[in-house]
Amino acid sequence: MVDKKYEIRIQVATQYVDHQSEPDIDRYVFAYTITIENISDVPAQLLSRHWVITNANGKVQKVSGDGVVGEQPKLGPGEIYRYSSGAVLETPVGAMQGSYRMQADDGIGFDAQIPAFTLAVPGMLH
Numbered sequence: 533m534v535d536k537k538y539e540i541r542i543q544v545a546t547q548y549v550d551h552q553s554e555p556d557i558d559r560y561v562f563a564y565t566i567t568i569e570n571i572s573d574v575p576a577q578l579l580s581r582h583w584v585i586t587n588a589n590g591k592v593q594k595v596s597g598d599g600v601v602g603e604q605p606k607l608g609p610g611e612i613y614r615y616s617s618g619a620v621l622e623t624p625v626g627a628m629q630g631s632y633r634m635q636a637d638d639g640i641g642f643d644a645q646i647p648a649f650t651l652a653v654p655g656m657l658h
Contacts, residue, residue: 540644588623
């Protein structure tokens with residue numbers, strides 16, 4: 533059973549960036565907007581991120597680093613933080629998933645899972 537005390541809801545919206553992509557040289561650019569909501573009763577700060585990016589050929593890229601878009605946002609109970617970023621793939625379809633390392637005000641560290649989501653050029657998936 534998950535401790536409901538530390539619960540972060542993560543939602544993702546994706547978009548293909550046609551004007552930055554170059555399919556002729558296997559360059560597909562995607563933007564994504566992440567909404568992070570602290571639905572627990574304890575303030576928590578996002579310290580770091582870990583991404584696993586997989587393209588349609590099965591190539592896996594792992595990305596880790598401090599914060600997101602240069603920030604380490606702190607969210608009080610009920611607060612929302614939203615940011616946008618991007619990924620470049622060698623295939624028109626791929627997937628991302630990962631986690632955020634969080635630190636609650638009570639000193640407890642925990643991982644907020646980022647559910648897997650698909651990156652796809654419109655019309656590529658049925």
